[in-house]
Every structure is written in C-alpha cells, then in structure tokens.
Amino acid sequence: MKNKLLRVIIMCSIYSMVGLVVQTMLLTVLLASPNYAQKGKSVKEIYLTLRLKNADLQTVIQEIEDQTDFYFSYDLKHLDSRRLFTFNSRKISLNKVLQELAKQGSLNIRRINNAIDLKKASERNRGLEEIMTPVQDVVVSGKVTSGENGEPLPGVSILQKGTTKGTSTDFEGRYSLRVPEDAILQFSFIGYQTKEVTVGNQTTINVVLPLDMAELEEVVVVGYGVQKKENLTGAVEVISNEQIENRQSPTVSQLLQGQSPGLTFSVNNNGFQPGANVGIDIRGIGSLNGGEPYVIIDGIPGDMNRLNPEDIESISVLKDAAASAIYGARAPFGVILITTKSGTANQKITATYSGSVSFASPQRLPEMLDSHTHARVLNEAGVHGRGGQPYSNEVIDRIVAYQEGDFDYLKQFTVPDAIYYETMPRPNGTWGFNQNGNANYDWFDEYYGNALNQKHNLSFQGGGQKTSFYFSAGYLGQEGVLNYGTDTYERVNVMGKVKTKITDWWDFSYQPRFMKSNRVIPNMDKQGSYDLIFHQIARTMPSNAKYDGYGNIMIQSKIPWVDNGGTDNIEVTENWQTFSTELRPLKGWKVNADFAYKSVDYFRSDQELTVYDHLVDKSTIPSGNTVPSNIQQYHQSNSYWTSNIYSSYSLTIKEQHNFMLLGGMQFEVNKGRSLDVIKNNILVQDVLSLQTATGEPAATESLSHWATQGFFGRFTYDFKGKYLVEANVRRDGTSRFREGNRWGFFPSFSVGWNVHEEPFWKGLNKIVNTLKFRGSWGELGNQNVTAYQDLALIPLRSSALNWIFDYGQTRPVGYTGTPSLVSPDLTWETVSTKNVGIDAGFFKNKLKVNFDVFERETSNMIGPSEAQPGVLGASLPQANNATLRTRGWELAVRWSQTLNNQLTYYITTSLYDSRAVVTKYLNPTGTLSSWYEGREQGEIWGYTVNDLYRSQEEVDAYTEEMDLTAIWGGTWRPGDVKYEDTNGDGAVNNGSYTVDDHGDLSIIGNSTPHYQYGISAGVNFKGFDFSMLWQGTAKRDLYFNGDQNMYWGFRTWNQSSLFPEHLDYYRDQEGDKYIGVAMGADNLNTDAFWPRPYIHNGENNKNRIASTRYLANGAYLRLQNVQLGYNLPETFLNKLSLQKLRVYASGENLFTITKLPKGIDPVAINSTRGVGKTYGADRIISLGLTVTY
Structure with a gap:
C-alpha cells in the first residue's frame, strides 16, 4: 500500500516537472520575437509586435527592450507615470511607437545608437531625435x-x-x-x-x-514567499544575522536561546558536550507523543544544527497556525525558516574571512569535600544506617597523615620501593581503593580543565548584471574540557549558491551544501554515554588513589577507562543538492519550482577495549568489566527527495485593493537503511576493525521509508494596507497511516487591522505611530508518529531452545512471536491554534511592543485503547483518543535610538509563559502515575513537610498517634522527615494513588519552566560596539528523587557525592577525629536543613519522598553572551585596501545565578543517570576578527 502511494507521488512529480518544461518552452516561443534592433538601422526600419491595452510607460518600455537591443534611460519621477497607452498591431515600426509615446506622454525622446533617452518636455519640444554616429x-x-x-x-x-x-x-x-x-x-x-x-x-x-x-520596508520570510511585516497577520518573529553572528555556540539551536519569546529549550543525556544539539519547542509541549518545529532552510526541510551559523542571513519563527499552516502535516508545532546568505547582482566580488580562538572551561563544577571530612561524614551516616563505619580508624589516620604530608608515617604501611603514598597494599595483593585509600582528590578538578576551540570561515560573494553567487567554507573544532581521553568535535561546512537570469523573466538557481562532522567520546565502563563519565566522577571517593605505590594509574580512578578503554566515534556526512527556478510570464505572475536531494551517511564505531589493573607484585590483570573487548559498527544511510511546484499571482486595483493568490504542491520521499554489527575479542587493539576481532558476529538490519504529498493554497487581500485578510489551505497525505485515513484537510484564516492608517488616528501618530490588531485560527495535522503502526508486525526471535529440540544444533533456534494488534482507524492528530496579537510602535518606532495570547488544542492524540479482557493474549494497539490544551502568552518590548548621529543603542526584553492541560485521556481509575483528565504538564505530587523531628520525644509522640507504615515500616529517629497528615485520618499515605483518592498527597509544584525571559542590549559608538544577552526562567519547581545523589549527597557508602552544601545535615551526637563534621559539641546541628543521613537506601529514601520541604527552586538567570568589538576606521582600511576589519572579544555562559547546587545546570538537568548528571554549559572566552576585502 505504501509503495502504491510512493509510485503515485513520483508519477505526479514527473508529470509536474514535464509540465513545467513544456510551459517554459511555450512561454519562450510566445514572449520571444524575431524583430531585433540591428546596428545601423533607423527606428523606421525596426518593427515590433505590440498588443498592449491601457499599459503604463514602464510596461511599454519593458516590451520594447524585450523585443530589441535598445535600452532606455529615464527618471520615472519626472515623467507622467499615470499616462496609459494602447497598441494592437502585429507589425508596427519602432518610430511610430516612439512618436506616439512622445506625443501622448509629453516626452522628448533622443535615440543615440542603441540608447534611448526619455525626458519630460513641453508641448513645443516633444518629439523624437535620432542620432547614429561612430561611437567613441x-x-x-x-x-x-x-x-x-x-x-x-x-x-x-x-x-x-x-x-x-x-x-x-x-x-x-x-x-x-x-x-x-x-x-x-x-x-x-x-x-x-x-x-x-x-x-x-x-x-x-x-x-x-x-x-x-x-x-527599506521590513520584509519577513514566510511560507513560500515574503511579506511586508506591516501586512503580517500571523505570529512571526524574525531573528537577524546580527543577533547571532560571531557567537561561539557550535549549533544554531544553542544560538536561539533567549532570542525569541515562546522558544523553550531542553537537552538530552549528552548535555552541552562538544557539538551537542539543543531541543527546541515553540510555545511549549505540542503533544504527549512529542513534537518539534519544522525546520526549513532556503525553502527545503533540513537540520539547522548541521548548518554553519555564519551562512545564515535571517531566521523567521512561525508560531501560529496561520503562519505555518501552509506547510501542513510536518508543521503542527511551528516552523523555523532559515534564509542563508546570497550574492547580490551588480556587486563586485568580495572576500570575507571570520575566525576566532576560544578558551572553554567548566562553569558550575561542584566542590568535593576533602578526604578527612568525607570519611568522617560517611562514618556518621554508617553508624545510623546499619553498615557501621566505612572508614576504619587506621585509614583515617593515614588520610590525616597524607593531608599533612607526613609520608614517613605512611611508609610503614607500603612496599619498600614505593614512590607514591596515596594507597597501601592489601593482603590479597591488590592496592587499596575507595574506603581503603588515603589520597585527597577533588575528582572534578582532576578530570575537568580548559579546552581550546577554533572556528574559521571564508566566503566569497558578488555578481554581475545577470548572475550572482555566494560561496563559503567553514571549519569548527571543539575540544571537550576533559583532561583525559579523546573528547573532540569537528565539523566542516561547504555551501554554494548561484543565481542567474536566463532571461528577464526566467531565473535559475543552484545550491549545493555539504557537511561532515566527527565526534569522538571516551568509552567509560564499556559505555560511550557522556553523562556516564559525569556520573562516575561524582561518586568516586576523594580518598581513592590516582597512583598506586609504583606510580601506575589506578583502575579505580576511572582514568584508565577514559584513556584506554576505547572511544565512540560518530561520523556524519550530509550532502544537499537543490535546484530551483522562477518564471515571471506576466506582470504579477510567478511560477516557482524546486527539487532537492539529500543523502545522509551516519557511521558509528564503538570500541570497548580491555583495560589492565596493576598489582602489588607489579604484574597486571585485565579489569573484569572490560572483558571481553569488542567492536561495534553501526552504519545508517538515508536518502531524501522533495520538490515544490507553486505559482502566485499578485494584482493591485486602483492602488487600493491588493490581492495575492498562491497554489502549489509538494512531495517528500524518505528511505533509510541501517546495519549494526558487533564482534567480541579484539586480537590487536592497535588495529581496530571487525576483521581483527575473533568472536562470533552478531548483526541486525533495519529498513524504513515514508512519503508525504501535499497540495496547498494561499489567498491574501489588503485594502490600502489597512484591512488585512489571509487564508491558507493544505491537503496532505502520508504513508504513515492506512489507506482511507491517509489524507487530511487543514485550513487557516487570519485578519489584521492597521489602525494607524485610519484618518482618525492622525492626531496620535506622533506618539503611537503604528498600531495593528491581528487574529488567527487554523488547524494542522500531526503525522509525526511511530512508523508502521498500521501493520501487524510479526517479531522474529531466537533462543537457546536446543535442550527442547535436540537436533545437535550449535546455534539458537529461530522462531516467531505473536503479531501485534493494530488499530484500523489510526490517523492524524489534529492541532487547532487560536492567536490574538497586538503590534505597536511609539515615538517614531523607537519603542516597539508585540503581545500575543494563544490557545493550542491537540486532539485525536494517540493514547491507550479501551480496556480488553486479560485473556486477549496480545498488547493493545494505540488509538486516537486524547486531547491536550495549551494556553499562553508572550510579550516583546524593544527600545532603539540614535543620538547625534554617532551613538546608537537598543534594549530588548521578552517574556513568555504557557500551561498545558490534558482535557481527555483514557485513564478509568485516575491513577496518578499516568496522564488523566485535568492533569497539567509538569505537576508534582507530594506530601506536606513543615519540619524534621527535632527530638526523640517528638518522634515518640507523633508515631504513637500517626500511622506511618505506608511511608516506612521501620524505626523513626530524630532528624527524620516529619510528614503531615493533611486529610486528618490518622495516617500518612497516598490512598489509592488516584485523582479521587490520593490520601495526603497534593500538587506541591510544577517542573515546567514558567515565565521564561530574555534581555538583550547593545550600543554602537564611533566604531565600537558592545552587546549582551541574558536569558532565564523566573519560576520552576524541581523535585529530585531519592537516588539523585548530586542533590541529596548521601546514598550508599560507595555512591555518595558529598559537597559542602550537604554538611548542613541533622547531627545530635558529638564528633571526634573519626566521626562527624566537627570535634566535640561543635558537631551538633539539630536545626539542620537536611535530614539525618544514612548509607542504607531504604533508610535514606523514607526521607526523600516528594515533599514541600525539599522542593528545589529551578529558576535562574544566565549571562548567555557578552561581546565587545571595534571596527577600524575607513582611513586605516583604505591603506590596506580593505572594506571592513572588525576585532572582538566575546564571552558565552559567563555565569549563572540560581539557587540550585553547583554541578546541576538549570538548563541541563535531565539524565538517565540521575538529575544533575548531565554536563552543563561551558564558560567560553573568545577572541576573533572579521576581514572583508
């Protein structure tokens, strides 16, 4: 069925392209003429074919230039452009035409060879003069x-x-x-x-x-064209090249942070590692099944993070359905339109080099406790938590001696030829580690340092009368801030763009684009995940030794894993070829067509090598969890074709009524293939190849394909630029659904009113010079669902069933599983958006204000099916039965002014908020662990906690009258969390854990970022420029589960991550050299913030159930960028024959203000290793220059 749709799409495209070629040929015949001017001929001997009715002077001149070799010179503002002319002749002399123009238009016309000059003349001087002389x-x-x-x-x-x-x-x-x-x-x-x-x-x-x-009127790139910003009726934000140039962020997504209200950002496990992408949502969550903006690069879908930011001219963010509806099924949650730089016609060739060198360092690394404090604190927790003291008194004595430099004391415990005293031999012949080491390391300082990055770009652009071009090549090299292992990202971008005028009415352009990137990540503990490195560092004890007695690096420091455990190499190659053409058969009529092909090659080679540990007798043994070694290679190739064919016609009637009609079609075909192979036992670790591994290969293969086809249209109308109307329609088909459910119809409608164009507004123009009200409504479909849900897939499996089928087989027996159930009615999610906005300009547009209120409802979301009998024997398919409603608003205010023609400055602020609520979802029991009707995205359920137990008497009194067994069935002690009985039933519990019966639970916070804002400011004065960008979130609640040791500190004795902020824990016993934070009574801290610590997970977790007391404040303010530059004056540039020379210093992520602990980046908090285990954004200081010749 899918193949049938693919064939239909391909055939339609072929027919459309053939039609375009035929149309071009016909137009060429129709518009061409054999009557060309010949050198030396009089205008009386040159004949034309003219069929013009009520044509203005420019139209007549254009027709003459098209049919002859003459070119005209005139100043239109000095001529009567309102005069209309009519000619209807198959053969008319040029002399007669010019005489008629001179007579009716009151013109003096002078022909000198192939040049014809028009000037306004009095009745006496009008006429035609012809001069043909040898030209000097x-x-x-x-x-x-x-x-x-x-x-x-x-x-x-x-x-x-x-x-x-x-x-x-x-x-x-x-x-x-x-x-x-x-x-x-x-x-x-x-x-x-x-x-x-x-x-x-x-x-x-x-x-x-x-x-x-x-x-100079500001125009905005919109779907399939441009519009004057004054005439926009949709919610569109424009980000210019000046806002993102010379920034040191490697990807475009990172550059957009803080630039536009309504854009929200998230990161994955890899955090802000070199080359990392940042996830973007427009106006919050779009669907429970996920959704992201549709990215269009020069009219073609693409990945903006594979684009060189230096090639970008502007970015338009289409936020509502009215603006994005014309893109249909791929754009239900907004569109990001990127326009790259182009050459300019009639411009001499210029060459521009821009480059920078950057120094990166960690911004918010936590500070580990010193070894002695760490040991004493863990011992105190061990006494409470059933485990005893992890550190013996002897080891703590060694730790103190090591910190004091008393190596003579330590020599008695080690081998005679030891040169390091960070650890001592153990009876089993190994070196001591963890609680048996006596070193003193802050492992974050040890692992992380500074990195050197560089960026270079070279571009050429220019153009003649008919052809313009732009060419660029860029290189980005990033080093990670890890001191060990290979941690790099490199990317090369090459782009070209050539546009030529084949005729005055026919343009053709070609744009190739190439990208190749290479990411190398250290493998740690046989896993290449970047967040795992952070995770392992965080729980490495400071007493762990880096060096054994002989100076060999200890395996327990994890450094050998990072240095020698192999690497995860990811290479991505992307190749784009785009062809486009534009025809203008008649005035106001345009025909556009483009075709693009993209190939993406993804290759990943993951080597997990055996790492060796050194023993006291100087021999080595392989580390158990690095055996066997293996190599895994994953190769994925993807091919993508797309084409757009559309035509538009613009018409103005009586200079008042402006119409535009556009219609077209688009198709997309995507095919992918992947092969994954792994082999164990690498023979030669210096030659990393599948051929050098001796293990049995295990391979998997996958194939995928999908296709879409769409037909779209747009109608716009405005009356004197005052009353604005726009309508869009889109009919889309996708191969992701079954026949009968594949096609959807998606309309949108918007209106606007430029109040400042009204006569009654004249008196207010000096204060409020622009004021526009606009409103929109639209529906779009979401086809971004898991592929092949319409097919009953039969799983192929294998298992070691030889003991059942004793056929002497040496391989596992293959068999099939039960096919999955499918829903015959699975179809589009429908996204309906309403938007009302106001745009205003004050004091000659020095102050601009934009305000929008919106509602987006995603219905027919894919969710669980109706409950079926337990004897069904198969998992249920999904169904279109859920609805999500998002409501929000956004505000942008900008002030800009120029003083004394020398100093220019601006200040821009933006603020945004939204809330998403599930209004329909199949959850009959209302369980809180799933979505339910009325649930707001990000809500946190928890208990009310006002305090800790401060004495044993308080514990006894409360536990005697309160049933706490649902929380913890063991012993409660002073310093434990005191959960409140909010419903007054004598027990603290979560009831049935449902909406109707949630016991003492209540909604205590929300983890969705609220009131996100951005602040930018800049000033230019006599060649100097300064700018800065701040961004942040004003309100966000976070709750860290009990196993998140980056927040709580204490976990089991070998998984705790203890920092200075964790020392404010409950202590009701005096301390000494071996237990506690301080000596004697100074150790007491019964007014603490943190509860009593344990090194038993059960005891710890009873105090870490979500509660009001330990709800963290995730709000933050970050200085995203600051930049100081200087443009050298012309007098100096003239001596160097340069057009421009700018030097600058820039800083990214210079600091962050937040109440979260160090080590937890407020932007990068999500990780499968635990909240806070994601690497945060680096602080980057850059020096750079831009030179144009």
Missing part, C-alpha cells in the same frame, strides 16, 4: 553620495547597461570607467534607488542616490 570610448569619472546625508557611498555598483562591464566606488565614493559615448550607466546600492545616466559627451558624472523607502 570615453573615460567617465565622478563621485556618488547619499541623498539622505550627503555622505560618500563606498561599494556602489556602476554598470554599463546591457553589458557586464562595470566598476564600484571606493571608500570616498569615487569611480572611473571607460565606456562608449552612447552608454547608459546604472548606479545601484542596497537601500537606495537605482539611477541611470546617459554618458553622451560627459566625462564627469556625479550622482546623488536617494533612499529607496520601499526597499
């Missing part, structure tokens, strides 16, 4: 200045019209160019109106270019 070359020079302030304009493009011959102005706005006398010079510069001047007998031509206000 002349040298023309002059100066180009700005019409805004009279300043010289460097880099202005000057072209001889109709040729590629040209030059550009220098830093003083001057130029010189040899051209024929009859040449017309075109002066063009970004942000200014293009001007044309006929050379004639002039040798000095000075030009003043006026500002092009239409071009």
Whole structure:
C-alpha cells in the first residue's frame, strides 16, 4: 500500500516537472520575437509586435527592450507615470511607437545608437531625435553620495547597461570607467534607488542616490514567499544575522536561546558536550507523543544544527497556525525558516574571512569535600544506617597523615620501593581503593580543565548584471574540557549558491551544501554515554588513589577507562543538492519550482577495549568489566527527495485593493537503511576493525521509508494596507497511516487591522505611530508518529531452545512471536491554534511592543485503547483518543535610538509563559502515575513537610498517634522527615494513588519552566560596539528523587557525592577525629536543613519522598553572551585596501545565578543517570576578527 502511494507521488512529480518544461518552452516561443534592433538601422526600419491595452510607460518600455537591443534611460519621477497607452498591431515600426509615446506622454525622446533617452518636455519640444554616429570610448569619472546625508557611498555598483562591464566606488565614493559615448550607466546600492545616466559627451558624472523607502520596508520570510511585516497577520518573529553572528555556540539551536519569546529549550543525556544539539519547542509541549518545529532552510526541510551559523542571513519563527499552516502535516508545532546568505547582482566580488580562538572551561563544577571530612561524614551516616563505619580508624589516620604530608608515617604501611603514598597494599595483593585509600582528590578538578576551540570561515560573494553567487567554507573544532581521553568535535561546512537570469523573466538557481562532522567520546565502563563519565566522577571517593605505590594509574580512578578503554566515534556526512527556478510570464505572475536531494551517511564505531589493573607484585590483570573487548559498527544511510511546484499571482486595483493568490504542491520521499554489527575479542587493539576481532558476529538490519504529498493554497487581500485578510489551505497525505485515513484537510484564516492608517488616528501618530490588531485560527495535522503502526508486525526471535529440540544444533533456534494488534482507524492528530496579537510602535518606532495570547488544542492524540479482557493474549494497539490544551502568552518590548548621529543603542526584553492541560485521556481509575483528565504538564505530587523531628520525644509522640507504615515500616529517629497528615485520618499515605483518592498527597509544584525571559542590549559608538544577552526562567519547581545523589549527597557508602552544601545535615551526637563534621559539641546541628543521613537506601529514601520541604527552586538567570568589538576606521582600511576589519572579544555562559547546587545546570538537568548528571554549559572566552576585502 505504501509503495502504491510512493509510485503515485513520483508519477505526479514527473508529470509536474514535464509540465513545467513544456510551459517554459511555450512561454519562450510566445514572449520571444524575431524583430531585433540591428546596428545601423533607423527606428523606421525596426518593427515590433505590440498588443498592449491601457499599459503604463514602464510596461511599454519593458516590451520594447524585450523585443530589441535598445535600452532606455529615464527618471520615472519626472515623467507622467499615470499616462496609459494602447497598441494592437502585429507589425508596427519602432518610430511610430516612439512618436506616439512622445506625443501622448509629453516626452522628448533622443535615440543615440542603441540608447534611448526619455525626458519630460513641453508641448513645443516633444518629439523624437535620432542620432547614429561612430561611437567613441570615453573615460567617465565622478563621485556618488547619499541623498539622505550627503555622505560618500563606498561599494556602489556602476554598470554599463546591457553589458557586464562595470566598476564600484571606493571608500570616498569615487569611480572611473571607460565606456562608449552612447552608454547608459546604472548606479545601484542596497537601500537606495537605482539611477541611470546617459554618458553622451560627459566625462564627469556625479550622482546623488536617494533612499529607496520601499526597499527599506521590513520584509519577513514566510511560507513560500515574503511579506511586508506591516501586512503580517500571523505570529512571526524574525531573528537577524546580527543577533547571532560571531557567537561561539557550535549549533544554531544553542544560538536561539533567549532570542525569541515562546522558544523553550531542553537537552538530552549528552548535555552541552562538544557539538551537542539543543531541543527546541515553540510555545511549549505540542503533544504527549512529542513534537518539534519544522525546520526549513532556503525553502527545503533540513537540520539547522548541521548548518554553519555564519551562512545564515535571517531566521523567521512561525508560531501560529496561520503562519505555518501552509506547510501542513510536518508543521503542527511551528516552523523555523532559515534564509542563508546570497550574492547580490551588480556587486563586485568580495572576500570575507571570520575566525576566532576560544578558551572553554567548566562553569558550575561542584566542590568535593576533602578526604578527612568525607570519611568522617560517611562514618556518621554508617553508624545510623546499619553498615557501621566505612572508614576504619587506621585509614583515617593515614588520610590525616597524607593531608599533612607526613609520608614517613605512611611508609610503614607500603612496599619498600614505593614512590607514591596515596594507597597501601592489601593482603590479597591488590592496592587499596575507595574506603581503603588515603589520597585527597577533588575528582572534578582532576578530570575537568580548559579546552581550546577554533572556528574559521571564508566566503566569497558578488555578481554581475545577470548572475550572482555566494560561496563559503567553514571549519569548527571543539575540544571537550576533559583532561583525559579523546573528547573532540569537528565539523566542516561547504555551501554554494548561484543565481542567474536566463532571461528577464526566467531565473535559475543552484545550491549545493555539504557537511561532515566527527565526534569522538571516551568509552567509560564499556559505555560511550557522556553523562556516564559525569556520573562516575561524582561518586568516586576523594580518598581513592590516582597512583598506586609504583606510580601506575589506578583502575579505580576511572582514568584508565577514559584513556584506554576505547572511544565512540560518530561520523556524519550530509550532502544537499537543490535546484530551483522562477518564471515571471506576466506582470504579477510567478511560477516557482524546486527539487532537492539529500543523502545522509551516519557511521558509528564503538570500541570497548580491555583495560589492565596493576598489582602489588607489579604484574597486571585485565579489569573484569572490560572483558571481553569488542567492536561495534553501526552504519545508517538515508536518502531524501522533495520538490515544490507553486505559482502566485499578485494584482493591485486602483492602488487600493491588493490581492495575492498562491497554489502549489509538494512531495517528500524518505528511505533509510541501517546495519549494526558487533564482534567480541579484539586480537590487536592497535588495529581496530571487525576483521581483527575473533568472536562470533552478531548483526541486525533495519529498513524504513515514508512519503508525504501535499497540495496547498494561499489567498491574501489588503485594502490600502489597512484591512488585512489571509487564508491558507493544505491537503496532505502520508504513508504513515492506512489507506482511507491517509489524507487530511487543514485550513487557516487570519485578519489584521492597521489602525494607524485610519484618518482618525492622525492626531496620535506622533506618539503611537503604528498600531495593528491581528487574529488567527487554523488547524494542522500531526503525522509525526511511530512508523508502521498500521501493520501487524510479526517479531522474529531466537533462543537457546536446543535442550527442547535436540537436533545437535550449535546455534539458537529461530522462531516467531505473536503479531501485534493494530488499530484500523489510526490517523492524524489534529492541532487547532487560536492567536490574538497586538503590534505597536511609539515615538517614531523607537519603542516597539508585540503581545500575543494563544490557545493550542491537540486532539485525536494517540493514547491507550479501551480496556480488553486479560485473556486477549496480545498488547493493545494505540488509538486516537486524547486531547491536550495549551494556553499562553508572550510579550516583546524593544527600545532603539540614535543620538547625534554617532551613538546608537537598543534594549530588548521578552517574556513568555504557557500551561498545558490534558482535557481527555483514557485513564478509568485516575491513577496518578499516568496522564488523566485535568492533569497539567509538569505537576508534582507530594506530601506536606513543615519540619524534621527535632527530638526523640517528638518522634515518640507523633508515631504513637500517626500511622506511618505506608511511608516506612521501620524505626523513626530524630532528624527524620516529619510528614503531615493533611486529610486528618490518622495516617500518612497516598490512598489509592488516584485523582479521587490520593490520601495526603497534593500538587506541591510544577517542573515546567514558567515565565521564561530574555534581555538583550547593545550600543554602537564611533566604531565600537558592545552587546549582551541574558536569558532565564523566573519560576520552576524541581523535585529530585531519592537516588539523585548530586542533590541529596548521601546514598550508599560507595555512591555518595558529598559537597559542602550537604554538611548542613541533622547531627545530635558529638564528633571526634573519626566521626562527624566537627570535634566535640561543635558537631551538633539539630536545626539542620537536611535530614539525618544514612548509607542504607531504604533508610535514606523514607526521607526523600516528594515533599514541600525539599522542593528545589529551578529558576535562574544566565549571562548567555557578552561581546565587545571595534571596527577600524575607513582611513586605516583604505591603506590596506580593505572594506571592513572588525576585532572582538566575546564571552558565552559567563555565569549563572540560581539557587540550585553547583554541578546541576538549570538548563541541563535531565539524565538517565540521575538529575544533575548531565554536563552543563561551558564558560567560553573568545577572541576573533572579521576581514572583508
């Protein structure tokens, strides 16, 4: 069935492309003409075919230029552009056409060879003059200045019209160019109106270019086109290149933190390791089954984290359904549109180099207790927790001696030729470790240090009259901050973009893009997970030795695992080829088509090598958990094709009614294949290959494919830019569902009102110069579900059943399992979004305010099926039967101002919040361990705890009247947590653990980040620029489970992670050299924050059930970036023949303000190893420069 849909999509695409080619050929025939101007011919001898009705002057001129070799020179603002002309002739002389233009348009027309110059004339002077003379070359020079302030304009493009011959102005706005006398010079510069001047007998031509206000109007990239920001009716945020350039974050996702309200971020187990990606959500959680924004790069879906940030021109974030609906099934939770840099026509070639060197260091590493304190504290916990003292008095004496440098004392315990005294021999011939070591290490300081990173980018761009190009190559090299092992990330990006005008009405562009990355991670304890390294370091005792008596590195330090236990190598190669074309058959009509192919090759080689431990007799033995060695290779290849074909038509009636109609189709095909092979017993560890491993290979293979097809349309209308209407429709089909459920229809509608365009607003314009109200509604489908849920898959398994089937077999017997049940009705999740927004500008737009309120409801979410009899014999399929509603708001305020034409500054703030509530879910019993109707995302259920037991009398009195067996059936002691009986039934428990019967549990907090904000500010003054970016979360509750020793400190004796903040624990006994924090009565601490510690998990866990007392505050404020730069002045650049030279210093993640303990990054708190075991963001200091030649 899926193959049938694939064939249909491919055939439709072939037909569409063939149709496009045929259309192009027909247009070429229709629009071409054999009547070309010939050198030396009079206009009376040149004939045209003109069929124009009520055409303006520009249209007539364009038609003449298309059919002849003539080019015109004129200043439209000095001509009567309202005059309309009508011609209807298969053969009309150019002389007659020009005479008619001169007569009706009151023009003086002068033809000099192939140049025709138009000027406004009085009735007496109007007419046609024709001059044909031998053309002489002349040298023309002059100066180009700005019409805004009279300043010289460097880099202005000057072209001889109709040729590629040209030059550009220098830093003083001057130029010189040899051209024929009859040449017309075109002066063009970004942000200014293009001007044309006929050379004639002039040798000095000075030009003043006026500002092009239409071009300066802010436009926003939206789905399949651009729109003026003033006319937008959807919720769209634009992030410019200036906001992210020269940042040292390796991926685009990291650069977006704090840049736009409504963007939320998360990390996986790998945290902020080199090259790590950051997960992004737009306006919170979209579905219980997950959902992420649809990323479009230059019109084609892609992975923004594989893109070189230096190639980005702008980023548009489409937040509501009205803005993203045209992308359909792939975009239910917003769209991120990335536009890369391009060359500019009529621009001389420029080369730009940007590079930086960065120094990275850990930002929030915890501080371990010294060995003596650690040992005494654990001993105190051991006395309480059934285990006795982990550290003997003899070992503590050795620890004290080692810390005091008394090595003479230590020599009596070790071998005669020992050179290190961090550990002593044990009777079994091994060296002591853990509680038998006497070293003193802060293992975080030992493992983590500084790293050197570098980034280099080189780009070229430019263009002639018909062709423009952009080419770039970039290299990123990151070192991890681990002092041991290989911890690196490298990425190479190459991108090209060429756009050419085949004719005046036909453009073609080609964009190749290549990326290759390589990530190398140390393998620790036969696992390549980065968070495991952090986990192992956190629970390594400070008394553990790094060196044995002979100076060999101890296996228990974990360093040999990191250094010699193998590596996890991940190579990713991505190759993009994109072809696109645009045709403009008639004024206002565009036809666009693109085709893109992507191949991704993912290769992972994981080597787990045998590591050896050194014994007291100087022999070595393999470490048990590194035997046998093995090598695993995983290769995945993925191919992706996509094409868009669409056409748009724009029409303006009476300069008041503006219409735009767009329609098109898209298809996608994705195919993947993977092979995973593992072999044990590597013979030669210096040659890491499957061929050098002797074990029996175990291999698995997987295949996958999916396809989508969509048809889309858009209609926009505005009346004088005042009243705005937009409608989008999308019909999508996907191969992820069964036939009959594959297609969905998804509409959206939005309106806007530019109040400031109303006559009654004139009096308020000086204060509130722009004010727009907008509203939108739309529905989209979510096809991002697990593939093949519509197929009853039969699992293939193998098992050692030879003892049942005694056939003398040496391999496991293969068999099939019970096929899974499928739902015949599984289909799209439907995402419906409503949005109301206000955009306002005050004091000539110095102050801009944007405010949005939204609601998103995801219905038909995939959830559990109805309950079935227990004798069914198979797991139940999922069904579309759940609903999630998200409501929220976002606010952005920006102030920018220029003072005395020298100092420019800006301040931008943003604030966002949302709450997601399940409104429908199949949970008949209402169990709290699952979703239920009314449950808010992130809610934390727990007990009320006001205090600890402060005395034995208090314990006895409370436990006598209160039933606490549901919490803990053992003994309660002073210093334990005192749980409150909130429902007054004489017992503390969770009832049936359901919504209707939850005992003494209540909702005590919420782990979803709330009130997320960003603050950015910058100033520019005489070449200096300074900027900074802050981001954070104002409210977030966190509860760390009892096994999260990074927060609680104490666990079992060999898994505790003790830091200074953990010393505020309950102590009601005096201390001495071997037990407690302090000596004698100074050890007492009955007003402590933390409960009495144990090294027995059961005893500890009774005090660590979710409660109000130990709810952590996850709010934070982080200085995300600060940057200081200097642009060298023109006088200096002129001497070096440079256009730009900027040097800068930058800092990333300089500090974080939070109440969370060190070691727990408030952004990176989630890990399968335990909360806080994810590596946080590094502090990065960079020095860099940008040079443009």
